[in-house]
Amino acid sequence: MFSFRTTPLLEQSDTILRSGRLGLLCNQTSWHPETGEYLFETLIKKGLLKRVFVPEHGLFGEFQDQKKLDNTKIYNDICLDNCEFVSLYGTSENSVNVSPGKLKDLDALIVELQDTGARCYTYNSTLFNLFLTLKKHNINLSVYIIDRVNPAGRQVEGTMLKQEYASFLGIEGIPHRHGLTIGEFANLIYNQINAKFPLHIISCHSEGVSKSLLPWSIPPSPNIPGLFTCSFYPGQVLWEGTNVSEGRGTTRPFEQFGAPFMSSLINYNAKNGYTNWNDPLHPLHDPAVFIRWQKFIPLYGKHSGEICFGFQLLPVPGIQYHALAHNLRIIRFMVENCSDFSFIRGSYEKGNKKSAIELLLGDKLLLAYLEGKAGWAEASEHMKVEEQKWIRKARKFLLYDDQLFRCK
Numbered sequence: 522m523f524s525f526r527t528t529p530l531l532e533q534s535d536t537i538l539r540s541g542r543l544g545l546l547c548n549q550t551s552w553h554p555e556t557g558e559y560l561f562e563t564l565i566k567k568g569l570l571k572r573v574f575v576p577e578h579g580l581f582g583e584f585q586d587q588k589k590l591d592n593t594k595i596y597n598d599i600c601l602d603n604c605e606f607v608s609l610y611g612t613s614e615n616s617v618n619v620s621p622g623k624l625k626d627l628d629a630l631i632v633e634l635q636d637t638g639a640r641c642y643t644y645n646s647t648l649f650n651l652f653l654t655l656k657k658h659n660i661n662l663s664v665y666i667i668d669r670v671n672p673a674g675r676q677v678e679g680t681m682l683k684q685e686y687a688s689f690l691g692i693e694g695i696p697h698r699h700g701l702t703i704g705e706f707a708n709l710i711y712n713q714i715n716a717k718f719p720l721h722i723i724s725c726h727s728e729g730v731s732k733s734l735l736p737w738s739i740p741p742s743p744n745i746p747g748l749f750t751c752s753f754y755p756g757q758v759l760w761e762g763t764n765v766s767e768g769r770g771t772t773r774p775f776e777q778f779g780a781p782f783m784s785s786l787i788n789y790n791a792k793n794g795y796t797n798w799n800d801p802l803h804p805l806h807d808p809a810v811f812i813r814w815q816k817f818i819p820l821y822g823k824h825s826g827e828i829c830f831g832f833q834l835l836p837v838p839g840i841q842y843h844a845l846a847h848n849l850r851i852i853r854f855m856v857e858n859c860s861d862f863s864f865i866r867g868s869y870e871k872g873n874k875k876s877a878i879e880l881l882l883g884d885k886l887l888l889a890y891l892e893g894k895a896g897w898a899e900a901s902e903h904m905k906v907e908e909q910k911w912i913r914k915a916r917k918f919l920l921y922d923d924q925l926f927r928c929k
Contacts, residue, residue, distance in 0.1 A: 541628030638673030762878030779831015
């Protein structure tokens with residue numbers, strides 16, 4: 522059973538929402554300006570909340586990526602009488618652990634998370650694994666998704682992930698930038714796995730939080746800090762599969778990148794006859810961004826404490842930016858011009874034989890382009906075709922009038 526609701530969650534008349542045993546999957550973005558409370562506080566006052574499920578980064582975004590949360594006692598000071606905290610990002614090899622026993626004694630599960638619009642963002646996989654658990658164990662639990670606006674907008678980028686690259690970093694059939702709200706994404710995967718449990722989507726237009734706060738006002742994770750980050754993320758996240766810092770440990774992660782060995786590029790323009798890094802003929806040029814060279818020192822992560830030569834991307838107002846396409850060209854430039862540049866051969870997941878860049882990119886032709894085995898025209902056309910296919914596929918799962926589009 523599926524329903525799309527146009528009134529706020531707390532105004533729903535469903536009996537289980539008023540007197541049932543409720544679970545809540547949320548984090549710091551589940552704060553409502555009209556109440557001045559986190560949703561878990563509101564539900565506690567009503568005496569309904571039995572269990573809070575905590576995703577990656579913790580309940581308040583206090584943990585960095587891939588930091589396992591095995592002990593939820595840190596939340597005991599919140600004084601939630603008769604309410605249990607359960608981490609969904611513990612010691613499991615798949616980086617998500619949804620125990621059927623923690624779901625079977627609930628009447629309803631409410632989900633309120635802010636997505637970023639990118640395939641590799643882990644909240645998508647958390648939701649997907651949750652749905653799979655409900656289906657596998659035949660748990661007829663009513664799920665309510667409080668929808669949120671996609672901060673990356675309706676733009677689509679990249680190729681749909683093939684099964685051989687599926688992992689916690691990417692669900693089969695989803696492109697690098699999907700353009701859906703988290704409610705629409707839930708609608709798609711619900712149908713994709715042929716689930717039967719009741720799914721109810723609360724329209725983002727009905728909730729006061731979507732009207733009062735922009736979707737990036739409360740950062741969805743420690744490394745998605747601002748207005749432009751979500752638009753850069755689908756491309757800049759590829760640095761995680763390389764020995765170049767993606768900006769973790771700085772105030773602008775995924776908006777700037779660099780490494781100590783990139784200082785070899787300082788004289789590149791003078792040697793090759795370019796006026797600056799934004800020369801229209803430059804191999805790094807993109808009309809949608811300005812490229813500002815700089816130096817920075819990450820406080821943690823790759824090259825922690827070292828001076829990195831690198832760049833910050835600054836958006837040009839009013840021009841559509843294809844982050845994935847641009848960063849593919851940047852990485853190819855690095856392959857050809859920085860002798861110390863390399864891809865990280867290790868995998869994100871224990872037991873997975875695919876390298877980090879393979880899991881992040883998830884496409885043989887695009888990987889071939891990075892390795893110099895395919896040309897840009899071929900790679901660009903491949904992305905165009907895949908984006909068009911995705912738009913046709915996703916169209917029937919949209920819940921709002923604004924349509925998906927690709928960067929022309």
